[in-house]
Amino acid sequence: MSSKHIVIIPGDGIGTEITAEALRVSQAAAEKCRVAFTYENKQAGGAAIDACGVPLPEDTIEACRQADGVLLGAVGGPKWDQVAPELRAEKAILGLRKSLGLYANLRPVKVFSALAGQSPLKPEIVKTVDILIVRELNGGIYYGTRREAAVVNGIEQACDNEMYSRPEIERIVRLACQAAAGRKGRVVSVDKANVLATSRLWRKVANEVAADFSQVEISHMYVDNCAMQLVLNPGSFDVIVTGNLFGDILSDEAAVLSGSIGLLPSASLGDGTGLYEPIHGSAPDIAGKGLANPLGTILSAAMMFRYSLGSNQVADMIEDAVEQVLADGYRTADIYQPGFTRVTTEEMGQQVIARLK
Numbered sequence: 519m520s521s522k523h524i525v526i527i528p529g530d531g532i533g534t535e536i537t538a539e540a541l542r543v544s545q546a547a548a549e550k551c552r553v554a555f556t557y558e559n560k561q562a563g564g565a566a567i568d569a570c571g572v573p574l575p576e577d578t579i580e581a582c583r584q585a586d587g588v589l590l591g592a593v594g595g596p597k598w599d600q601v602a603p604e605l606r607a608e609k610a611i612l613g614l615r616k617s618l619g620l621y622a623n624l625r626p627v628k629v630f631s632a633l634a635g636q637s638p639l640k641p642e643i644v645k646t647v648d649i650l651i652v653r654e655l656n657g658g659i660y661y662g663t664r665r666e667a668a669v670v671n672g673i674e675q676a677c678d679n680e681m682y683s684r685p686e687i688e689r690i691v692r693l694a695c696q697a698a699a700g701r702k703g704r705v706v707s708v709d710k711a712n713v714l715a716t717s718r719l720w721r722k723v724a725n726e727v728a729a730d731f732s733q734v735e736i737s738h739m740y741v742d743n744c745a746m747q748l749v750l751n752p753g754s755f756d757v758i759v760t761g762n763l764f765g766d767i768l769s770d771e772a773a774v775l776s777g778s779i780g781l782l783p784s785a786s787l788g789d790g791t792g793l794y795e796p797i798h799g800s801a802p803d804i805a806g807k808g809l810a811n812p813l814g815t816i817l818s819a820a821m822m823f824r825y826s827l828g829s830n831q832v833a834d835m836i837e838d839a840v841e842q843v844l845a846d847g848y849r850t851a852d853i854y855q856p857g858f859t860r861v862t863t864e865e866m867g868q869q870v871i872a873r874l875k
């Protein structure tokens with residue numbers, strides 16, 4: 519196989535610490551499987567604002583376009599919260615998703631058997647959790663017209679607009695149905711069709727698309743009920759497909775089922791280079807202290823090998839090592855409980871590498 523090239527964007531806060539471990543694990547696993555890849559670091563987010571005044575430099579976008587895969591830590595933090603809205607660090611991630619045409623964000627949610635006992639849920643419920651959240655990533659209220667706060671007729675007001683088009687809904691629901699066909703065959707489409715026009719179009723189009731998949735059963739749920747069912751009855755879900763904002767919120771909620779948001783990876787796929795990142799943010803409260811859990815980023819790197827670098831072998835090897843490291847009792851601060859071995863971010867990376875086989 520020819521050598522692949524990846525771009526690494528550490529970003530801000532814990533981004534540097536977690537991507538460093540994901541890179542080390544990727545290099546070790548690739549070497550064992552005789553898979554070659556090269557990498558370069560690029561800046562985005564607050565780090566880029568500090569370096570060159572904009573959150574997403576042109577040369578970062580171009581490098582990502584040329585690469586086979588992009589691994590991103592996280593962007594943003596209080597240091598950059600006061601800048602103008604169009605220069606916010608978070609704009610980097612939205613700009614990258616748009617520039618690369620990444621409309622599908624896959625967020626798998628599972629409970630590692632070693633962590634099942636630590637879950638707030640009953641053991642018989644925990645065992646059944648295996649959800650794929652398919653979040654639309656290129657449209658909706660994230661990319662609608664926006665009017666920042668201004669005084670109109672003496673009253674301060676702001677406005678965000680939500681728009682979804684048929685093609686945008688069709689492609690994401692189709693992808694969710696394809697994914698479900700290779701799983702348990704169940705798609706729950708989540709919307710707020712009792713209130714929102716965009717959701718009513720979403721529901722209609724989702725039904726039409728799903729009709730092409732004889733092996734897939736589609737059902738619909740309002741987002742408020744879904745938020746409750748995720749906690750009450752998470753085993754009932756197979757694939758969840760939903761819009762940009764609802765997917766963002768529901769995936770953080772679903773992370774609680776796993777034990778920590780630091781464990782959840784994601785893949786953003788579409789027309790261009792795939793982007794891989796943990797679902798969490800830059801966690802400024804714990805940055806630079808060795809407290810961050812790097813496993814979500816390490817598992818994102820595994821997804822990158824699977825979907826963009828063409829090596830299921832490396833992906834499987836990394837995922838098995840993560841499973842084993844937890845089974846052997848290693849825990850970063852977020853998942854630590856007495857009786858287990860507490861490790862730093864870097865030590866967790868080393869323990870994963872020690873179990874690659």
Ligand SMILES: NC(=O)c1ccc[n+]([C@@H]2O[C@H](COP(=O)([O-])OP(=O)(O)OC[C@H]3O[C@@H](n4cnc5c(N)ncnc54)[C@H](O)[C@@H]3O)[C@@H](O)[C@H]2O)c1
Nearest residue numbers: 592593594595608780797798799800801803804810811852
């Ligand atoms: N993809 C991204 O780049 C991304 C995603 C979400 C938030 N953000 C940005 O990150 C900044 C902080 O946002 P926030 O505090 O709302 O969310 P966050 O996800 O950064 O943190 C929420 C909580 O989870 C903890 N946490 C997050 N990742 C962890 C990890 N790997 N290990 C252990 N604990 C972890 C944090 O310590 C914090 O208590 C904001 O600027 C936000 O916009 C960026």
Ligand SMILES: CC(C)[C@H](C(=O)O)[C@@H](O)C(=O)O
Nearest residue numbers: 594608611612766797798799
């Ligand atoms: C940082 C922010 C723009 C981003 C989002 O809302 O998509 C984050 O919360 C995520 O989940 O990736």
Ligand SMILES: [Mg+2]
Nearest residue numbers: 766767770797
């Ligand atoms: Mg989020």
